[in-house]
Amino acid sequence: MIGKCSSCFMIVDGVPNVKTCREPVREGLVVERQRGWVPPAGGVELGGVENRELEADLLVVGGGPAGLSAALKAAEYGLDVVIVDEHLRLGGQLLKQTHKFFGSVELFGGLRGFQIAEEYIRKLESNEKVKVLSQSAVYGVFRGGLVGVVGRGAHYAIRPKSVVGSPGASERYLDFVNNDLPGVIGAGGAQTIMNEFGVKPGERALVVGSGNVGLIVSYQLLQAGVRVEAIVEILPEIGGWFVHAAKVRRYGIPILTRHTLRAVYGNERVEEAEVVEVDERFNPIPGSEKRFEVDLVLLAVGLEPDFRLFAQCGAAMKWSPDLGGPVPLRTSDLETSVRNLYVAGDASGIEEATTAMIEGQIAALSTASKLTDGSRASRAIEEAEKLSKFLWDEYRASPLLARARRGKLSVTVSREEMERIRSLNPSPVSFG
């Protein structure tokens, strides 16, 4: 859901509450403004909806880096895979990541995010084991492990043997005066319209938050020809990695630490933003107000894991400040307390795309080890163990990932402990 907030709701061809940022333009399209939430009016002809039933070894919910790598890995082991994704095309956040990835060559390091998505899509499209349902969303999971999916002109009832939940995250919002003025958007939203659809989101921007998302989006704004007046950060230190900060500093973009956004002003849209310095206890320092003439205010103030699928299935959850919110407890192979429901990517705790891709593979391999037998099953176990060891002992050994590592450790339990949790909280649904 990152970059797909409800700020762009409009009436499209008579249908209210359509997220226009992901509605393809077509001949004769009628788009009308709406104010707030509009209850769907009766009498709108939505066209015939086809009902289909599907079976799958693995259902992947969310086609971002975690979901794509899970699908591909499962298909490699001969599993029949269905991927459900709400967007026009697969890739999730990879589609808007124009920077080159860190890591090693084997981990797609050096490729740009959208190039990684292209590579995955190419491999998945030529794989007959994988069925892709784009512009589709899981709306509910029912007793007996039946998963309901709404797509364009079709409704699916899917009965999967296992599920990898990789729905990603959503962006946090911020309280300040006039935060509903047009021109205030999530950093992810700006990336969607700018990097994916090639639309310049404004002329002069203020970015709130100096984590990697805030730093990277500032660099992308610069590339798109938008003047970035400043990045404001309430903490005394920059949140993201030094190299990302250095990239924007050398082009003269100031990073104001110990500052926060207090208000934006404007008539029809943002015209000015007021920033204030804060003291050690985050209280505004009177007289330190600064005004910036901007038409764009981007919020990059953190992400929250999308927990809805897991919560609805009755998975045992834990709130982790290090991971950005509530996440399902899981074993080291990423299975939740709902048997055969796995979690991977940001939904397992906010981290980054490379670890999401590794998690997706581990989850798929665990599934493959159960659904195949003989040498294939043992190869899957071996491969999962190798990846897991690399993830925990090498990749996450970086101090830059210490917080996510600590968070993920705190929600990972042994198989025995998971069995105990299952017996105490039997889940209302099951797969397999």
Next chain:
Amino acid sequence: MAIRSYRRTGVVELEELARLNMLPPEERLRRGPAAVLECPEMIPCNICVPYCPTRAIGMERLIDLPVVDWERCTGCGMCVAVCPGLAAFVVDLSGEDCDYVTVPHELLPVPRVGEEVILLSRRGERIGRGTVVRAWERNRTYVVTVRVPKGLGTEVRAVWVEK
């Protein structure tokens, strides 16, 4: 623990780079171009290592800091092209009356050879003008070498083409 200044500012000082052993000895830079990797944090990344044509960059674990063997380094600029953090530069202080700096560049317009550009420091200050002497591209990152006034070789970290 005190916050390192680059974590507050986004700017790494020369003393910090020297302390991290990331700044080639001046004597080496006077002999010709050498890579300067301004990579002070333990990012899980080793992209520069396999791409270096002279195997001048060493790294034991994925999360270690890169270590350049400046005697093997020829200053070819491949690390500038591939570094995902855009943290690799090449500095050449061998000129009599000018220095040369190679920087990564991902903004339009693309600097052309012979063109005069504005020189930017690590903190984005306009510290002079230079002339582009070489520009090549790899996966949409341009590797731009500029001739800069003597003394600016270790200061210039970006160029700005006036539109």
